[in-house]
Amino acid sequence: MSRFPSVMSKRILILVILVTVVFVGKVLFDITSDYGQVILSAERLSRGFATALNEHAVYTFSNAENTLDDLIQHLQERSSRAMPDERQLHRLLVNYRLKSPNSPFLFATTAGGRLHASSSDFPVRGLNLVNREYFQHHLNSRDTAPYISRSPNSLIDGDWLIFLTKRISNPDGSLRMIVGISIDPLHLNDFYRSIELGTHDRIFLFRKDGAVLTLEPFYKAFMDKIIPPTDTIRRELAKRPHAGTIHMEQGLVDETSRIVSYRFSNRYPVVSVVSLREDDVLARWRARSAKSAAGALLLVVLVGTLGLLVYRQVKALKQSEDKYSLISTTANEGIWMLDADDRIIYVNPRVGEMFGYPGEEMVGHPISSFMCPDQLADHEVRMRFRKEGGSERYERRFQHRDGRDVWTIISAAALIDDEDGYQGVVAMCLDITDRKMSEERQTRLEEQLRQAHKMEAVGILAGGMAHDFNNLLQSIMGYIFLARMSVEADSEAREYLDEAEKISGQASELGQRLLLLSRGGVALLRAAPLAPLILPLVSSELEGTAITGEFDLPDDMPHVTMDEALMKQVISHLTVNAVETMPEGGTLRITGATLTITAKNGLPLPAGRYVHIAFSDTGGGIPADNLPRIFDPYFTTKEMWNRKGMGLGLALCHTIIRKHKGMISATSPVGEGATFNIYLPVAGEDAPTPFSAPPQFF
Secondary structure, rough: OOOHHHHHHHHHHHHHHHHHHHHHHHHHHHHHHHHHHHHHHHHHHHHHHHHHHHHHHHHHHHHHHHHHHHEEEEEEEOOOOOOHHHHHHHOOOOOOHHOOOOOEEEEEEEOEEEEEOOOOOOOOOOEOOEEEEEEEEHHOOOOOOOOEEEEOOOOOOOOOOOEEEEEEEEEOOOEEEEEEEEOOOHHHHHHHHOOOOOOOEEEEOOOOOOEEEEOOOOOHHHHHOOOOOOOOOHHHHHHHOOEEEEEEEOOOOOOEEEEEEEOOOOOEEEEEEEEEEEHOOOOOOOOOHHHHHHHHHHHHHHHHHHHHHHHHHHHHHHHHHHHHHHHHHHHHEEEEEEEEOOEEEOOHHHHHHHHHHOOOHHOEEEEEHHHHHHHHHHHHHHHHHOOOOOOEEEEEEEOOOOOOOOEEEEEEEEEEEOOOOOEEEEEEEOHHHHHHHHHHHHHHHHHHHHHHHHHHHHHHHHHHHHHEEEEEEEHHHHHHHHHHHOOOOOOHHHHHHHHHHHHHHHHHHHHHHHHHHHHHOOOOOEEOHHHHHHHHHHHHHHHHOOOEEEOOOOOOOOOEEEOHHHHHHHHHHHHHHHHHHHOOOOOEEEEEEEEEEEOOOOOOOEEEEEEEEEEEOOOOOOOOHHHHHHHOOOOOOOOOOOOOOOOOOHHHHHHHHHEEEOOOEEEOOOOOOOEEEEEEEEEEHHHHEEEEEEEOOO
């Protein structure tokens, strides 16, 4: 089964949208790039055509100018002032006309503007050419450069012609005559038509001042126009006089958008212009773009349909996820999910409450990092079982953020994918810490009850034996006293009797301990502070040893109700016991504090305020097997005859503290010494009050 179908569906939806966006973006990019390439190609094509047209125009005008130059040289060699004879000049013009087959005729005018000779007619009609553009130019200018003019219709043959004329001056600079050669615009158009242009494309040849010389397709009505300086192409020509390419929203002849390239001749004042209609240039691009757009639209429709289906699935899955998320969020049990590497990928709020961590802080960490160290080995075994697909229910102890233990019951199952195999774990856990604490408290209570019964039985036995023992001991001590009186003070027997009396005193002390163990002795209780009792007594016991005493007993510790003599025995024995565990020296640290005990803190004591005294040494500690038995009477790990005591010391301490309605316990981490904790109720109004719990036995 799939782990997260909703997540996968969302990813599929995002992927579909991403593919659509990428594809549509690619189509738009291709269309835009194709548009740029088409326009760029059209611009290059128009520039190439303009260059070719310019070269052809220069070639045509150069041939015409060369013909005139040869004619002028011939005329000047024959006569520098007089007008040539009309017949001779006619023949001369005819000869030069044969050298320029593309020129309809050559002609010559007088200084007064009358047509003097022509290669086409003889004799010529005395036509007046004073109003012609070229005549006015040469009349007013002594420039010998060729002049290109246009004639709406020739006065000679009525055709539309372009004239290239030159001035012949007298030695004094005055006008002698004008010779000219005609150029048929259709000759230029024949070349223009040889260039493969579109149906709506146009070619123009006009002078720099805007006067149209010819155009292709030939449009006679347009031939008498002059392109104004305000026109786009004239403005562009002023900025870039040699060559350029521009985009015009409106053409020179029609109102269609145009791609226009021009080329200006450095030799003659003419401009060659190629005008491509943008609609024709973009026709194929539009067809390709429409096809691409149609394909993209079809894909968008298909993807949209697929996206709608996926969206509905995602929505249904989201609703399902929300339902299960609500269940998970509000559940009283903790729920978590692990990936294949045992790392947390999800926890519900209850898990964070149980362990003391925000949920987002737990995500990404191994679940084992929140367990108590002694649980890790069992966790590894169970994880191997889980990877085989196993499910089980078991107890596990975790560590809260504040350091306390959290007991849980876990129900765990493996997440197995049919294709990918083991994917992780889903688990539910129930916090049973309170139940565990209750069980442990009950166990302690049962142990205390067992200890109390044992102490009671031992006490009864010890009490009876102590009475008989004391009676016999009194008789023995009486006979020892009488025997001492019967012997000399310096006799050897006197020494033996003194030693016997000393040992009898020790035996009497043992009897008193047995009586105290059985009945607790006669307690003389009064409210008093513990610190003044502890400091001198412990210091005295440590004197002459290699042990350092450290005290942390606050001055404001409240009084306790106690029998000072009995409490001294407890303090003395705990101190001596610590000294004996540190023969090479060490530290005995005694601390005090005030503690409020409630029914939920785990200590088997009535609720109330207590003074807590801790004796901590740095000795070898107490073996774990011996720790539960250290308060048993006659239990000892010491050699019995080389030191005082026969295993009654801690049992006596236990009895005395119990008689004071307190508690004594011991902890001993291996190799870290031992700590004895004494809890005594505060005297007066702050004394403990009973709470609803089972009877306590100490």
